[in-house]
Amino acid sequence: xxxxxxxxxxxxxxxxxxxxxxxxxxxxxxxxxxxxxxxxxxxxxxxxxxxxxxxxxxxxxxxxxxxxxxxxxxxxxxxxxxxxxxxxxxxxxxxxxxxxxxxxxxxxxxxxxxxxxxxxxxxxxxxxxxxxxxxxxxxxxxxxxxxxxxxxxxxxxxxxxxxxxxxxxxxxxxxxxxxxxxxxxxxxxxxxxxxxxxxxxxxxxxxxxxxxxxxxxxxxxxxxxxxxxxxxxxxxxxxxxxxxxxxxxxxxxxxxxxxxxxxxxxxxxxxxxxxxxxxxxxxxxxxxxxxxxxxxxxxxxxxxxxxxxxxxxxxxxxxxxxxxxxxxxxxxxxxxxxxxxxxxxxxxxxxxxxxxxxxxxxxxxxxxxxxxxxxxxxx
Ligand code: PA5
Numbered sequence: 001x002x003x004x005x006x007x008x009x010x011x012x013x014x015x016x017x018x019x020x021x022x023x024x025x026x027x028x029x030x031x032x033x034x035x036x037x038x039x040x041x042x043x044x045x046x047x048x049x050x051x052x053x054x055x056x057x058x059x060x061x062x063x064x065x066x067x068x069x070x071x072x073x074x075x076x077x078x079x080x081x082x083x084x085x086x087x088x089x090x091x092x093x094x095x096x097x098x099x100x101x102x103x104x105x106x107x108x109x110x111x112x113x114x115x116x117x118x119x120x121x122x123x124x125x126x127x128x129x130x131x132x133x134x135x136x137x138x139x140x141x142x143x144x145x146x147x148x149x150x151x152x153x154x155x156x157x158x159x160x161x162x163x164x165x166x167x168x169x170x171x172x173x174x175x176x177x178x179x180x181x182x183x184x185x186x187x188x189x190x191x192x193x194x195x196x197x198x199x200x201x202x203x204x205x206x207x208x209x210x211x212x213x214x215x216x217x218x219x220x221x222x223x224x225x226x227x228x229x230x231x232x233x234x235x236x237x238x239x240x241x242x243x244x245x246x247x248x249x250x251x252x253x254x255x256x257x258x259x260x261x262x263x264x265x266x267x268x269x270x271x272x273x274x275x276x277x278x279x280x281x282x283x284x285x286x287x288x289x290x291x292x293x294x295x296x297x298x299x300x301x302x303x304x305x306x307x308x309x310x311x312x313x314x315x316x317x318x319x320x321x322x323x324x325x326x327x328x329x330x331x332x333x334x335x336x337x338x339x340x341x342x343x344x345x346x347x348x349x350x351x352x353x354x355x356x357x358x359x360x361x362x363x364x365x366x367x368x369x370x371x372x373x374x375x376x377x378x379x
Contacts, residue, residue, distance in 0.1 A: 002209075002216045002341050003326035010222045018351040027358035029176030030343055033184055034206035034336075041171070042203075045186055048149060048169055049193035053084045056147070057108040059194045060101065060131055062090035063115035063187075064123045065253060065363070066179020067151075071188040071195075073247040074335055080196030090114075090127030098127055102134060110135075111147040113194075115187055117173040119157025122370060128159075151186050178358050180254050181343055198332045205336025213341040216325075220341075221348035223323060227292050228266045228353065232321070234291035236284065237270040240308055241298050241330070245272055254342060258357040259350045274307045285318040292321040296338075298330045 022028045052059050061068060068091055075086055089101040112135065114128045135144035150163035151171040163170050171186035173179075182188065184206055193199050224235065237251050248270035259265030269291070271280050284293065293315055297308060315322050325341075327334045350357035 001328055002213050002337055004216045004219055005324040005326075006219060006223050008219055008222045008226060010218055014352075015218050015222075015348065018348055021351060022347050022357075025358060027176055027178050027181075028347075029174050030181040030184070031347075032210065033174075033177065034203055034340065035210050037203060037207075041186065042189070042199075045171065045189050045193055045199075048171075048190060052111045052149075052194050053082065055109060056084050056111040058105050058110040059084055059086050059191065060105060060110055060112045061086055061088050061115065061191045062112060062124045062127045062131065063151075064091045064121060065257075066182055067115040067117065067121075067124065067187055069180075069246065069250040069253050070183025070339070071191040073244075073250040074183070074188070074192055074197055074202075075195045076246045077241070077243045077335065078197055078331065079243060080198075082194065082196035084194055086191050086195045089131065090124035093123055093126065098130055101127070102130060105131075105134070107138075111149065113149040113151060113190055114159065115151040115173075116157070116159050117153055117179055117182070117187075119152045119159030119161075121367065122374075125158070149190060151190065178360075180250075180257055181358075183250070183339060201332035202336040205333040206340045207336075209337040209340035213337060213344060217341050217345040218348060220323070220325065221345045221352060224266055224345070224349045225352035227321065228264075232266070232290060232292050234267045234269055236280075236291055236293045237268065237296060238273055238293050238311070239270075239296045239298065240273045240300060240304050242272050242275060244296070244298070247296075247335075248272070251342060254346050255349075257360045257363065258346050259353055259355060261355045261359075261361065262353075264353040264355050265350070273311060274304075277307075277311070284315055284320060289319055292323065294323045294325060297324050297326045298334065299327070300330075 023031055061071070068088060072088060087101055087104055089098060112128070112131050114124060116124045132144065132148065135147055139147065145166045145168055148168040149171065150159055150168045151173060152159040152163065154172045154175065171190060173182055173185060173187055177185055184203065189199050192202070237248050239248060252268040252270060255266070255268040271284070295308065295312070300308070312322055327338055347357040
């Protein structure tokens with residue numbers, strides 16, 4: 001159960017209206033997703049994960065933004081045990097990074113999960129071309145194509161078309177779910193299952209959260225909106241578990257891309273304590289007071305929990321508002337709930353700021369400019 005240490009007076013009528021708008025939105029498919037799992041797709045994901053585990057030492061996950069941050073966050077946090085290691089590519093245009101990933105795979109047996117809803121994003125497309133070439137060189141075309149798993153749109157896009165033509169195993173990013181809300185679809189579930197994360201527990205917990213987190217999510221969204229309107233323009237997510245570094249990255253994408261439009265929103269930043277008490281801690285204690293801190297309080301050991309207490313007191317004395325979100329357990333159950341909590345809170349808070357939580361015109365703008373620079377026609 002998510003617990004929060006703040007209890008604002010919310011405008012219940014306004015929230016009710018927002019919840020109805022989200023439910024009716026054509027991109028609101030994530031809202032009831034954990035309760036409406038497509039069991040045949042779920043079984044296909046598990047079968048594919050089993051096959052990958054049997055025949056590959058590495059699964060190369062190729063994708064960017066919402067197509068990789070969610071599953072990477074959970075795999076890095078939970079550190080599951082699996083013979084097959086998940087590695088990442090296609091989340092930058094750095095040739096150095098791509099070569100590093102190719103060399104890491106080296107002569108080992110591997111499969112590829114290329115993930116792109118649009119199927120046209122440049123970063124994953126370039127990395128996919130490089131890994132496809134490596135697969136073909138190692139296994140020949142037929143076996144190479146058997147080792148490619150494409151997670152993309154059901155009907156359109158370059159990746160969809162190629163996957164159909166070449167017979168890759170396909171998984172679908174549902175039409176009504178955008179990248180940053182997609183971790184509980186095949187986008188996240190296949191890499192998570194391969195890595196050894198218990199996806200049954202994850203989904204069961206997210207399913208319970210559909211009801212159980214509504215109240216705390218509304219309170220949290222209301223606090224964000226209130227702070228934002230009072231001139232606090234930055235929220236700093238603070239975790240005391242170093243392995244949640246990528247969970248912070250997922251959060252920053254979720255809030256940044258959902259809220260940051262129309263000159264609205266709160267800038268999402270993050271720290272890992274106690275590590276960052278020795279760097280950004282100074283600013284948090286005594287710097288410009290334009291920010292608040294949101295502690296994601298995972299159950300932890302005695303010593304670490306003392307640091308949580310110390311930070312709570314010191315930063316409050318330093319004049320920084322400290323919100324706390326208490327998580328029940330550091331496992332699939334805790335994260336299943338937390339993911340749904342933040343998705344719901346983010347959609348509500350973006351709506352409170354008066355922006356569309358589900359589009360990302362700024363991201364599209366850069367994609368289009370880059371394609372122009374590369375001499376390609378844009379869609
Ligand atoms: O949340 C989003 O919609 C974006 O961050 C996308 O996930 C990201 O731009 C990658 O897009 P695609 O999956 O189409 O390659």
